Amino acid sequence: MIALHQVSDRDEIAAAAADLEGRDPRAAVRWALERFARGRVAIVTGLQSEGMAVVDMAMAIDPDVRVVTIDTGRLPEATYRYLDMVREHYGRGIEIAFPDQALVQAMVNEHGANAFYRSPERRLDCCHVRKVEPLERVLVTLDCWLTGLRRSQSRSRASTEVVAVDDEHGGVVKVNPLASWSAAEVVAYLEARGVPRHPLYAEGYRSIGCAPCTRPVQAGEDPRSGRWWWENGVDKECGIHGRPLLPVSRSA
Ligand code: SF4
Secondary structure: OOOOOHHHHHHHHHHHHHHOOOOOOOHHHHHHHHHHHOOOEEEEOOOOHHHHHHHHHHHOOOOEEEEEOOOOOOOOOOHHHHHHHHHHHHHOOOOEEEHHHHHHHHHHHOOOOOHHHHOHHHHHHHHHHHHHHOOOOOHHHOEEEEOOOHHHOOOOOOOOOOOEEEEEHHHHEEEEOOOOHHHHHHHHHHHHHHOOOOHHHHHHOOOOOOHHHHOOOOOOOOOOHEEEEOOOOOOOOOOOOOOOOOOOOOOO
């Protein structure tokens, strides 16, 4: 395990980021799997195409690599079907992290089951309880996590580094192999590799999350506009990759 408070470690991460920038994403995946001990490095994915491309790249290097997803308790039925498709494709399952039952119970009993529609604050609280808190429990078991983030996904992801120290999560190393890829490159990769895609893409979804907070988008619309579509002026983020700023005038 590396101690990232040491300047030399940050120098190492910065050097890796510079070296891996612009290279094939598989180089970043290989660097992560070779640099960190098995079990202490994992792909954390919401099972969208980007994350699955990283999973596939990692599985090709280490079929036993740790892969984690979060079952928020509000996922679309199609996501559970897709989990079975992925299990069949790779001949192994994906580790599933769950929210803390007591936190969910307290939130739902106080605010209701669908309070996320009422305000950005309630929505972010739900995302925190159902996504961020379980993620944080996973991240404390890791030295490095890999994601499917791409710069062109949104304004808030435009400065995504291929490798970075994730100070929001205690200094764990975060590797984003697809940072410079386009959506088309991701789809082409999955098709070339024969990796099944989440069934909801065929129904017009371009970004897939929880069932009550995700809907299909029309051709030409921002791919992430189908997430939390009732909100205005709030980044289309759940807090896993940075807590979005709230509009100044909004209150709970
Ligand atoms: S996406 Fe919606 S249901 Fe899922 S955790 Fe966030 S607010 Fe809750």
